[in-house]
Amino acid sequence: xxxxxxxxxxxxxxxxxxxxxxxxxxxxxxxxxxxxxxxxxxxxxxxxxxxxxxxxxxxxxxxxxxxxxxxxxxxxxxxxxxxxxxxxxxxxxxxxxxxxxxxxxxxxxxxxxxxxxxxxxxxxxxxxxxxxxxxxxxxxxxxxxxxxxxxxxxxxxxxxxxxxxxxxxxxxxxxxxxxxxxxxxxxxxxxxxxxxxxxxxxxxxxxxxxxxxxxxxxxxxxxxxxxxxxxxxxxxxxxxxxxxxxxxxxxxxxxxxxxxxxxxxxxxxx
Amino acid sequence: xxxxxxxxxxxxxxxxxxxxxxxxxxxxxxxxxxxxxxxxxxxxxxxxxxxxxxxxxxxxxxxxxxxxxxxxxxxxxxxxxxxxxxxxxxxxxxxxxxxxxxxxxxxxxxxxxxxxxxxxxxxxxxxxxxxxxxxxxxxxxxxxxxxxxxxxxxxxxxxxxxxxxxxxxxxxxxxxxxxxxxxxxxxxxxxxxxxxxxxxxxxxxxxxxxxxxxxxxxxxxxxxxxxxxxxxxxxxxxxxxxxxxxxxxxxxxxxxxxxxxxxxxxxxxxxxxxxxxxxxxxxxxxx
Numbered sequence: 001x002x003x004x005x006x007x008x009x010x011x012x013x014x015x016x017x018x019x020x021x022x023x024x025x026x027x028x029x030x031x032x033x034x035x036x037x038x039x040x041x042x043x044x045x046x047x048x049x050x051x052x053x054x055x056x057x058x059x060x061x062x063x064x065x066x067x068x069x070x071x072x073x074x075x076x077x078x079x080x081x082x083x084x085x086x087x088x089x090x091x092x093x094x095x096x097x098x099x100x101x102x103x104x105x106x107x108x109x110x111x112x113x114x115x116x117x118x119x120x121x122x123x124x125x126x127x128x129x130x131x132x133x134x135x136x137x138x139x140x141x142x143x144x145x146x147x148x149x150x151x152x153x154x155x156x157x158x159x160x161x162x163x164x165x166x167x168x169x170x171x172x173x174x175x176x177x178x179x180x181x182x183x184x185x186x187x188x189x190x191x192x193x194x195x196x197x198x199x200x201x202x203x204x205x206x207x208x209x210x211x212x213x214x215x216x217x218x219x220x221x222x223x224x225x226x227x228x229x230x231x232x233x234x235x236x237x238x239x240x241x242x243x244x245x246x247x248x249x250x251x252x253x254x255x256x257x258x259x260x261x262x263x264x265x266x267x268x269x270x
Numbered sequence: 271x272x273x274x275x276x277x278x279x280x281x282x283x284x285x286x287x288x289x290x291x292x293x294x295x296x297x298x299x300x301x302x303x304x305x306x307x308x309x310x311x312x313x314x315x316x317x318x319x320x321x322x323x324x325x326x327x328x329x330x331x332x333x334x335x336x337x338x339x340x341x342x343x344x345x346x347x348x349x350x351x352x353x354x355x356x357x358x359x360x361x362x363x364x365x366x367x368x369x370x371x372x373x374x375x376x377x378x379x380x381x382x383x384x385x386x387x388x389x390x391x392x393x394x395x396x397x398x399x400x401x402x403x404x405x406x407x408x409x410x411x412x413x414x415x416x417x418x419x420x421x422x423x424x425x426x427x428x429x430x431x432x433x434x435x436x437x438x439x440x441x442x443x444x445x446x447x448x449x450x451x452x453x454x455x456x457x458x459x460x461x462x463x464x465x466x467x468x469x470x471x472x473x474x475x476x477x478x479x480x481x482x483x484x485x486x487x488x489x490x491x492x493x494x495x496x497x498x499x500x501x502x503x504x505x506x507x508x509x510x511x512x513x514x515x516x517x518x519x520x521x522x523x524x525x526x527x528x529x530x531x532x533x534x535x536x537x538x539x540x541x542x543x544x545x546x547x548x549x550x551x552x553x554x555x556x557x
Contacts, residue, residue, distance in 0.1 A: 174394035178460075181354050182467055183384030183411025185377075188418050192407055196398040 059241065066245035074231055075250050082227035083254070085145055085220065086213035089152025094206055097157045101164035107176075108168060108194070118161070126158030130216045134225035145226030152213050152220070160209055167201035168194060203269050211262045218251045305329035305365075306503055307353065307471055312362035314348050314527075322348050324527045326362070330471070335494055335504045337518035337535075339511055341547050345527040346507040350473050353505070354386045355379065367470065384411030387464030387502075389493070391476035393456040395463075397449040401440065404448050404459055405431040408466025427466075434462045438492060454485035461493055465500065472497050474506040478513065486510070490517045511543065 016024065102108050103118035133151035141147045176193045184192065221229025228251060235243040312326040322345045330336055338346050351357035353364055355371060364371040371382050387408070395404045409427045410418060417423060423431075435441055438458040443451065448459060457477060464472055474493060478486035490506075494517050497504045508514050514521055515535040523531030523538070523546040531542045 172397075174390065174392050175396045177356055178388065178390060178394035178463070179396075179407055179410055181356055181383060181386070181388040182408055182463070183380040183382075184407075185380060185410075185415070187415055188410045191418055192396060192399070192410060196396050199398065 062241040063245035065242065066249060067240070067242035068246060070243045070246050071250065075228065075247055078221075078228040078231050079250050079254060081145055082217045082229075083214065085148040085152055085217040085225075085227050086210060089149045089217065090156060090206065090210045090213050092149065092153035093156030093160055093209065096153065097160035097164060100157060101161040101168065104161060104165035105168040107171070107173070108190075118165075122158040122161045122165075124158070125154055125156075126162070128155065130155040130220065131223055134220045134223045138224050143224035143226070148217060148220040148225035148227055151225055152217055155216070156209050156213060159212075160205055163205045164198070164202065167198045167205070171197040200269050204266050207262045207265055211258050214258045215255055218255075304331060306332045306367060307505075308363075308365040309353070310363040310365065312349070312352060312364065313360045314345070314352060314357065315360045322527050323352070323359075326527075326529060328522065328529065328532070330503055330505060333498075333501060333503050334519035335497070335506060335517055336520045336522060337514035338505065338507050338522045338524060339509060339514050339546060340524035342509060344524050346509075346524055347475050349524070350388075350475050350505065350507050353471075353473060354383050354388060380411055384467050385470045387467045387469035387472045389457070389460050389464050389472070389474040389477045391479045393453070393460045393480075395448040395456055395459055397447070399448060400445050401448055401451070401459055402428075402431055402435065402444040405435060405462050405466050408463040411467065431462075431466060434465055435459075437496065438462045453481050454488060457481065457485075457489050458492065461489070461496060465496060465502075469502060472502050472504045474504065474508075476507050476509065478508065478510065486513060487516075511538075 100118050100121050103114050104122060106112075106115055109115060109118075130151050133154045134148060137147035137150045137154075141150065171194055175197070176189060179189045179193045217227050217229075218232075219229045221227045221231065222233050224230065228247060232244065232247045232251075235241075235247060307330040309326050309328045312323055313321060314323040315321050326349060338349065340346050348357055352359040353371075355364075355374075359372055362372070366382060366385065369382070371379070374382055396407060399407070403421075406413075406423050406427060409423065413423060413427065432441075432444065435444055438461060440451075440455060440458055440462075443455065448456065451459065460477075472493070477493065478489050481489060490513055493504060493506070506514075506518070515538065518535055521531065521533065521535050521538050522529055523542055525546045530545050531538065
């Protein structure tokens with residue numbers, strides 16, 4: 001069969017090929033199936049679901065009015081301890097994450113094995129929740145703020161190290177080449193070539209992680225690792241709902257304040 | 271004059287005479303004495319069996335501007351980076367002042383690198399540092415680590431940096447951040463940084479390719495003059511034939527990783543350009 005010259009086809013364009021369309025449909029179908037499957041698995045108890053709103057209203061009436069006198073006597077101290085856990089934990093995490101992050105960056109250490117080892121450390125740190133880390137360290141150091149601080153630090157290594165390694169890998173290679181050509185040794189290239197480029201990302205990562213750690217350290221007390229979670233746990237165990245309310249308000253306020261502070265500083269950095 | 275020197279001179283005079291067959295004149299295989307830099311049988315393969323540079327042997331005298339011309343992808347950048355070993359040559363020798371740089375490692379390699387200043391197409395300044403600190407980065411090969419860390423550069427270096435900054439016409443930009451400058455200004459900083467190294471040799475990899483024509487001429491003029499003032503030879507990769515002919519005292523033409531022309535700019539004929547850049551009317555490109 002020959003194509004005659006005058007049967008000109010109008011050019012057609014479609015975003016996806018038929019096989020891509022099929023693949024996309026399969027993905028959508030898969031997502032619906034996952035939702036159906038998980039709802040079946042959760043086994044919702046209808047009796048509890050039906051009166052959930054009553055329970056909520058009941059809880060709120062029991063919480064009202066918050067026991068504000070409880071704040072200066074106990075909550076304040078615990079809150080400060082929480083902030084200390086978050087801050088110290090973040091600093092400790094950065095100290096440990098910087099070398100691991102450097103090792104993970106392929107443009108700094110050109111050995112695949114070292115990169116992979118560093119990434120293994122980072123993944124291990126991230127894959128364990130801070131509450132689980134806290135349980136572990138409470139067993140090691142006994143209950144208290146020390147266990148909490150170490151837990152926060154270990155959980156943060158992965159986060160800080162991974163983002164730091166990515167920032168380093170994104171650094172422009174041009175200045176590095178120029179400094180190497182000038183005869184600069186490796187540490188000098190690191191200080192004058194990489195650090196100025198990574199600096200904004202570094203402070204941004206550190207602040208962001210501190211912000212997260214303020215929130216995380218608030219619950220560490222549930223497993224005995226110090227901070228405001230400790231008194232929250234006991235207040236709930238004794239059904240002192242007005243005290244629970246005070247503690248929740250305190251946590252909420254601090255988290256909002258941390259968020260505002262971090263956002264402001266980050267804006268200035270960039 | 272010693273016998274060996276005279277011999278070498280006679281030989282080189284001989285070789286300078288152009289070949290009757292119309293082949294490009296072959297440069298003298300000068301003796302190591304008056305060449306500040308000699309490349310001997312330089313080869314580079316990024317992948318096995320795919321040579322980027324093939325058997326490059328060149329001598330660069332202690333003064334003057336040598337322009338290396340050729341189409342993109344012909345190995346000019348690789349060649350220039352093999353000199354200070356930003357790229358590792360596969361085989362061959364790079365002799366700087368008679369010393370083979372390809373054998374050096376660690377501190378000795380760094381000490382050799384600081385004697386070779388380099389200017390880049392994309393300027394390669396540290397954008398978030400001030401202009402003056404970018405200049406001081408040219409001293410990184412000399413200044414001890416603690417001084418770099420604490421930013422306590424020697425007074426002599428700082429004085430020199432300000433002096434050089436004035437020389438390239440950016441005196442009032444010392445405390446500006448490098449990313450606040452225009453392309454031409456950045457390249458001036460790049461040149462000043464390279465000269466801060468007190469180099470014996472200046473390399474430039476397409477220093478004008480990111481600049482407009484007028485700025486290109488300014489940059490080439492500055493580079494030629496500043497090198498002449500300090501008696502430093504310059505090797506420039508450049509694809510702009512007109513600029514090369516205007517500023518160079520010698521032109522090396524490359525095609526597919528080989529040297530196909532080596533001689534004075536006046537002798538560079540259209541036939542050579544066709545050999546370097548392929549078929550076409552050479553007059554069109556060089557205007």
